[in-house]
Amino acid sequence: MKAINLKKHAAEGNAGFSLLEVMAAMAIFFLGILAIMVLQSSSIRGNSRARGVTDISVLASDRLEKLIALPFDDPGLLPGNFPQPQAADGLDNNYDGEFDEDGEVGALSIEWSIVDDWPIRNVKTITVTVTNDHPDVEREFTVQNTKPQIL
Numbered sequence: 001m002k003a004i005n006l007k008k009h010a011a012e013g014n015a016g017f018s019l020l021e022v023m024a025a026m027a028i029f030f031l032g033i034l035a036i037m038v039l040q041s042s043s044i045r046g047n048s049r050a051r052g053v054t055d056i057s058v059l060a061s062d063r064l065e066k067l068i069a070l071p072f073d074d075p076g077l078l079p080g081n082f083p084q085p086q087a088a089d090g091l092d093n094n095y096d097g098e099f100d101e102d103g104e105v106g107a108l109s110i111e112w113s114i115v116d117d118w119p120i121r122n123v124k125t126i127t128v129t130v131t132n133d134h135p136d137v138e139r140e141f142t143v144q145n146t147k148p149q150i151l
């Protein structure tokens with residue numbers, strides 16, 4: 001009884017998909033795959049850019065914290081601008097795993113400035129800027145904080 005019903009269905013034109021239907025389904029499927037690939041590559045670029053910003057912001061914040069931890073009258077907190085030589089800045093400027101090796105030259109650089117009595121008397125304002133000059137990820141990040149003199 002059941003076998004007879006199957007034969008009846010096949011005879012009514014429900015035998016499967018035509019070549020045209022299969023090709024249309026494959027075209028839609030590949031458009032979806034293509035869209036996912038484009039999305040994936042833009043997501044990878046965005047993540048890479050965000051990581052670059054995070055890296056230099058951590059370096060800038062770390063150096064700012066170290067400067068703020070110095071005593072108020074420390075020679076390291078005299079006013080002025082202090083671009084740091086790459087071979088002595090405490091950074092791995094060329095990302096080779098070694099810090100401050102002889103003749104180190106790389107994309108990363110750090111500098112800071114210290115201003116006395118600003119914004120008010122007996123307060124130093126410290127500004128640290130880290131720059132990454134790599135052509136693919138050119139970024140600059142600046143952090144600023146104040147150090148009051150505790151009397």
Ligand SMILES: [Ca+2]
Nearest residue numbers: 092094096098
């Ligand atoms: Ca290095």
Ligand SMILES: [Ca+2]
Nearest residue numbers: 086089091100
């Ligand atoms: Ca260095």
